[in-house]
Amino acid sequence: MCYNKNMKALIIFASPHRQGSTAALVNVFKENFKGEVEQIDLFPNLSKGISPCIDCGGCKRKMGCVINDDFEKVTRDDYHVLVIASPIYISNLPPPLWNLISRFNFTFGNRVYLKQTRQFKEKEGVLILTGGGTECKKLMGKTNEDEALKEANYIFAKVNARLDHVFLSLNTDIFPAEKDENVKEKIALAARELSSQQDKH
Numbered sequence: 613m614c615y616n617k618n619m620k621a622l623i624i625f626a627s628p629h630r631q632g633s634t635a636a637l638v639n640v641f642k643e644n645f646k647g648e649v650e651q652i653d654l655f656p657n658l659s660k661g662i663s664p665c666i667d668c669g670g671c672k673r674k675m676g677c678v679i680n681d682d683f684e685k686v687t688r689d690d691y692h693v694l695v696i697a698s699p700i701y702i703s704n705l706p707p708p709l710w711n712l713i714s715r716f717n718f719t720f721g722n723r724v725y726l727k728q729t730r731q732f733k734e735k736e737g738v739l740i741l742t743g744g745g746t747e748c749k750k751l752m753g754k755t756n757e758d759e760a761l762k763e764a765n766y767i768f769a770k771v772n773a774r775l776d777h778v779f780l781s782l783n784t785d786i787f788p789a790e791k792d793e794n795v796k797e798k799i800a801l802a803a804r805e806l807s808s809q810q811d812k813h
């Protein structure tokens with residue numbers, strides 16, 4: 613494979629555990645993506661995180677969101693691949709990702725009050741979800757990632773990312789993700805392929 617060093621991946625890491633299941637899978641992506649990688653850690657025990665929307669009204673007066681934190685890295689739009697890596701919590705994405713979702717409220721303020729819509733460049737989306745829902749699956753007869761998928765889709769759509777790569781490891785309670793060779797192989801292949809693409813920006 614011929615790699616393109618100019619490709620940039622922005623990783624949104626939404627697990628509180630640096631050595632956990634989600635980290636094991638995101639590390640495979642990082643090892644195999646041959647361009648630039650920037651990571652945002654969302655949990656306050658790992659970083660300052662991303663604040664929720666605080667209804668300050670800044671987006672009614674100025675384009676974008678005026679809160680100064682890592683959300684700026686998401687809206688900077690200088691990346692070709694957006695990776696969201698997250699555990700499932702009570703069938704949903706964890707609260708720090710809800711904070712991030714709420715920050716896209718700025719698009720509403722900008723559109724309604726400034727009559728302008730922020731255009732994001734086309735990009736690729738990668739979703740890595742882990743869950744330890746074996747018991748839940750037994751009890752309910754189904755896996756429980758649907759809500760989390762919907763929430764993640766909202767984020768990818770907001771930054772104009774096409775979500776062609778979804779990786780699930782949903783039995784981490786009995787089968788740790790670091791041993792899930794099948795999903796690890798698929799993530800490695802996707803990361804190599806994505807870093808060998810032409811820069812379309």
Ligand SMILES: Cc1cc2nc3c(=O)[nH]c(=O)nc-3n(C[C@H](O)[C@H](O)[C@H](O)COP(=O)(O)O)c2cc1C
Pocket residue numbers: 627628629631632633634635698699700701702703704742743744745746748756782784785
């Ligand atoms: C508060 C909480 C709620 C959870 N809810 C679910 C759930 O609804 N479905 C599921 O499959 N796993 C659930 N889990 C399990 C985690 O998603 C799973 O252990 C995950 O792999 C942890 O990733 P990490 O090692 O990166 O933290 C939950 C865990 C916690 C702490």
